[in-house]
Amino acid sequence: xxxxxxxxxxxxxxxxxxxxxxxxxxxxxxxxxxxxxxxxxxxxxxxxxxxxxxxxxxxxxxxxxxxxxxxxxxxxxxxxxxxxxxxxxxxxxxxxxxxxxxxxxxxxxxxxxxxxxxxxxxxxxxxxxxxxxxxxxxxxxxxxxxxxxxxxxxxxxxxxxxxxxxxxxxxxxxxxxxxxxxxxxxxxxxxxxxxxxxxxxxxxxxxxxxxxxxxxxxxxxxxxxxxxxxxxxxxxxxxxxxxxxxxxxxxxxxxxxxxxxxxxxxxxxxxxxxxxxxxxxxxxxxxxxxxxxxxxxxxxxxxxxxxxxxxxxxxxx
Amino acid sequence: xxxxxxxxxxxxxxxxxxxxxxxxxxxxxxxxxxxxxxxxxxxxxxxxxxxxxxxxxxxxxxxxxxxxxxxxxxxxxxxxxxxxxxxxxxxxxxxxxxxxxxxxxxxxxxxxxxxxxxxxxxxxxxxxxxxxxxxxxxxxxxxxxxxxxxxxxxxxxxxxxxxxxxxxxxxxxxxxxxxxxxxxxxxxxxxxxxxxxxxxxxxxxxxxxxxxxxxxxxxxxxxxxxxxxxxxxxxxxxxxxxxxxxxxxxxxxxxxxxxxxxxxxxxxxxxxxxxxxxxxxxxxxxxxxxxxxxxxxxxxxxxxxxxxxxxxxxxxx
Numbered sequence: 001x002x003x004x005x006x007x008x009x010x011x012x013x014x015x016x017x018x019x020x021x022x023x024x025x026x027x028x029x030x031x032x033x034x035x036x037x038x039x040x041x042x043x044x045x046x047x048x049x050x051x052x053x054x055x056x057x058x059x060x061x062x063x064x065x066x067x068x069x070x071x072x073x074x075x076x077x078x079x080x081x082x083x084x085x086x087x088x089x090x091x092x093x094x095x096x097x098x099x100x101x102x103x104x105x106x107x108x109x110x111x112x113x114x115x116x117x118x119x120x121x122x123x124x125x126x127x128x129x130x131x132x133x134x135x136x137x138x139x140x141x142x143x144x145x146x147x148x149x150x151x152x153x154x155x156x157x158x159x160x161x162x163x164x165x166x167x168x169x170x171x172x173x174x175x176x177x178x179x180x181x182x183x184x185x186x187x188x189x190x191x192x193x194x195x196x197x198x199x200x201x202x203x204x205x206x207x208x209x210x211x212x213x214x215x216x217x218x219x220x221x222x223x224x225x226x227x228x229x230x231x232x233x234x235x236x237x238x239x240x241x242x243x244x245x246x247x248x249x250x251x252x253x254x255x256x257x258x259x260x261x262x263x264x265x266x267x268x269x270x271x272x273x274x275x276x277x278x279x280x281x282x283x284x285x286x287x288x289x290x291x292x293x294x295x296x297x298x299x300x301x302x303x304x305x306x307x308x309x310x311x312x313x314x315x316x317x
Numbered sequence: 318x319x320x321x322x323x324x325x326x327x328x329x330x331x332x333x334x335x336x337x338x339x340x341x342x343x344x345x346x347x348x349x350x351x352x353x354x355x356x357x358x359x360x361x362x363x364x365x366x367x368x369x370x371x372x373x374x375x376x377x378x379x380x381x382x383x384x385x386x387x388x389x390x391x392x393x394x395x396x397x398x399x400x401x402x403x404x405x406x407x408x409x410x411x412x413x414x415x416x417x418x419x420x421x422x423x424x425x426x427x428x429x430x431x432x433x434x435x436x437x438x439x440x441x442x443x444x445x446x447x448x449x450x451x452x453x454x455x456x457x458x459x460x461x462x463x464x465x466x467x468x469x470x471x472x473x474x475x476x477x478x479x480x481x482x483x484x485x486x487x488x489x490x491x492x493x494x495x496x497x498x499x500x501x502x503x504x505x506x507x508x509x510x511x512x513x514x515x516x517x518x519x520x521x522x523x524x525x526x527x528x529x530x531x532x533x534x535x536x537x538x539x540x541x542x543x544x545x546x547x548x549x550x551x552x553x554x555x556x557x558x559x560x561x562x563x564x565x566x567x568x569x570x571x572x573x574x575x576x577x578x579x580x581x582x583x584x585x586x587x588x589x590x591x592x593x594x595x596x597x598x599x600x601x602x603x604x605x606x607x608x609x610x611x612x613x614x615x616x617x618x619x620x621x622x623x624x625x626x627x628x629x630x631x632x633x634x
Binding site: 069078126127141143144146148149150151152153154155156157158160161162163164165166172174238241242243245246247248249250276278279281282284285286 | 395466558
């Protein structure tokens with residue numbers, strides 16, 4: 001059997017699954033809480049893999065998805081804020097030694113992009129730009145059917161390019177990144193700033209304000225809430241115009257909670273993209289769509305990575 | 318014989334050459350004036366190829382470099398300002414029909430990048446960012462030993478991403494592009510603006526002022542001229558920090574006349590890059606260097622493209 005074991009670890013859950021080739025339904029699936037702030041994350045991870053493990057002879061590879069930053073070439077988790085126990089953690093070597101099969105790793109955003117390309121909204125496309133917009137902005141890029149990883153494995157950081165050197169402070173400490181304008185917290189922060197400046201709204205100043213609450217107010221007609229999404233969409237359009245000039249994909253796929261705001265965000269986004277794109281030719285036949293895969297995008301991306309990397313070393317029949 | 322014929326057409330010259338595999342010296346080389354503003358450019362092009370043509374049986378492919386924008390997938394020159402006669406001009410089909418061999422085309426900046434990767438400063442690297450800084454800013458990107466072209470063939474427009482929505486007007490009509498801050502004309506324009514605002518300098522306001530003249534004044538200690546290059550370098554650092562976050566190359570290669578200004582531009586550039594880079598890891602082992610190939614980069618890039626595309630279809634021995 002040529003089974004692939006997929007692993008997706010996040011701050012909340014560890015998911016593991018076993019897949020047969022050409023079958024999208026897993027043979028087995030396991031979900032447990034990662035309890036990422038408590039010791040023993042790696043041991044819980046191993047147990048959750050063992051819970052689905054079909055035996056070493058059956059498995060060609062393990063695919064592994066984790067929050068970044070990580071080094072996919074060396075198989076090391078560098079320092080992910082979601083799992084404080086893991087610093088320069090050689091997860092590939094450890095899992096590979098334990099289970100006796102090759103392990104391939106990459107970060108969750110890259111692998112969600114890879115999953116959308118192979119199983120989701122991007123099927124049939126060869127050049128894909130995937131962006132996930134939630135508390136941060138991340139992404140994954142497929143170029144001619146290959147995942148863009150980069151020399152250090154740090155490519156496709158689509159939330160962290162500067163589009164205004166005098167822009168707001170980003171969570172990463174830099175100024176004017178796309179994420180500092182268009183992520184969920186950026187939308188909420190803008191509303192709080194405008195409220196503090198005296199702008200009238202049905203919303204109340206609140207350090208815990210969420211983009212979801214702003215979206216609800218916008219749907220009720222609140223002008224400030226609508227303006228907050230319009231601003232996020234406008235700057236997102238500038239960032240994406242830049243990415244098109246560099247990458248020239250045939251499809252843009254949006255995932256993440258904030259993208260559920262729909263037209264509130266995407267109407268101003270598309271208007272901004274049309275205004276800021278270097279040349280209208282980039283938009284010819286360009287598909288702009290929402291992610292098709294749900295919470296299993298990380299698992300499916302880990303599976304896709306393992307299958308892609310295995311193809312290269314398959315022994316011919 | 319597996320000869321490749323390389324063609325490089327620009328606003329000034331048409332160059333053609335014939336190369337043997339694994340030999341960097343052409344068997345034959347021809348240069349003529351393109352007289353690009355006069356009718357008959359295509360006929361002059363054909364004659365200049367015929368002047369080196371070794372016979373159809375000897376040639377595996379023609380590689381063709383031209384100013385853009387062009388569509389490398391369909392083999393069409395869309396509308397290059399340097400050759401006004403060519404609008405939606407199907408150069409690949411015409412040359413292929415005339416000479417009876419496959420023709421592969423791409424724009425001069427992409428192919429200069431490809432040439433630097435294969436024969437120049439980027440040899441041995443797999444992920445290359447090439448930028449040429451002169452009257453405009455263009456570039457070429459190599460990802461895992463493949464030229465980044467994009468779905469429409471419009472990728473790697475590294476001069477035309479927005480780094481400040483309120484920035485100067487770019488030659489392309491948009492605002493705040495890297496080119497509008499850091500190209501030769503952008504440097505000269507900044508000096509003229511500062512002179513008009515009353516800043517003292519050894520330079521005189523002059524609509525024909527060149528970046529070369531500004532560089533000469535800077536080398537003589539002129540404070541405004543030094544500041545003009547410092548500003549160009551600072552914004553170039555922002556743009557390149559963005560490209561590293563997306564592409565994560567192992568080498569950046571600078572070509573073009575303005576890059577000959579050396580430290581005047583590159584000291585402030587490197588300082589800005591260090592300040593604006595998302596994370597210092599992008600800079601680990603990163604090579605920043607000058608282009609190694611001179612005026613023949615276009616020819617060598619056309620040759621490299623033809624060889625790369627031919628490898629894919631070679632009949633096994």
